[in-house]
Amino acid sequence: MRIDKYLWCVRYYKTRNMVTEACKKNHITVNGLVAKPSKEVFPTDKVTFRKDQIVRKITVLDIPPNRVGPKLVDIYRKDETPTESFEHLELLKLAKEHYRKNGEGRPTKKDRRDIDDYTTDFDTDEEV
Template structure:
């Protein structure tokens, strides 16, 4: 099966076109070699790809006939991605929320003035 179809079938990408774009950007490797979308994958192949700031590493266990449900994905692949990478992504998300809550929009003029007062207050104390 083609690598683009395989990654689409095991639900790592929403469309095959997204997989093709990732291949063109050299984000996908099969057994350590950069893969084109038409590269064939077989059981026991190691597929590595970068998506959402995480480098996933999976082992192909079996080839699905077509796109499978989310509960059946583990039959066709073994995920070798380290859990530390997912923890690091969570820390990145939390650090972004620390500065400004999601959905609050752009800072208002009052927010900017409050921030300016905080900055000036720290300089005067030094």
């Protein structure tokens, strides 16, 4: 089975086009070699790919006949992603919150729109 179809079937990507784009950006490797979307994968292959700032490592256990449900994904792959990768993602999220907490500093564009909506609601109530 092609690598783009496999990663789509085991629900790592929403569309095959997203997998193709990741392959073109060299984010996907099979057995240590950069993979094109048409690269064939077989059971026992090691697939490494980067998605959402996490380098994921999986081993192909079996080839699915078509896209499978989320509960059946573990039959076709073994996830070997180190837990440090997920901890690193949590640290990145915390770092973003550190710079500006809600209610501090200039309002964001969304905050500004919410304020405008709030004030225009009161203006229309007074005119009626």
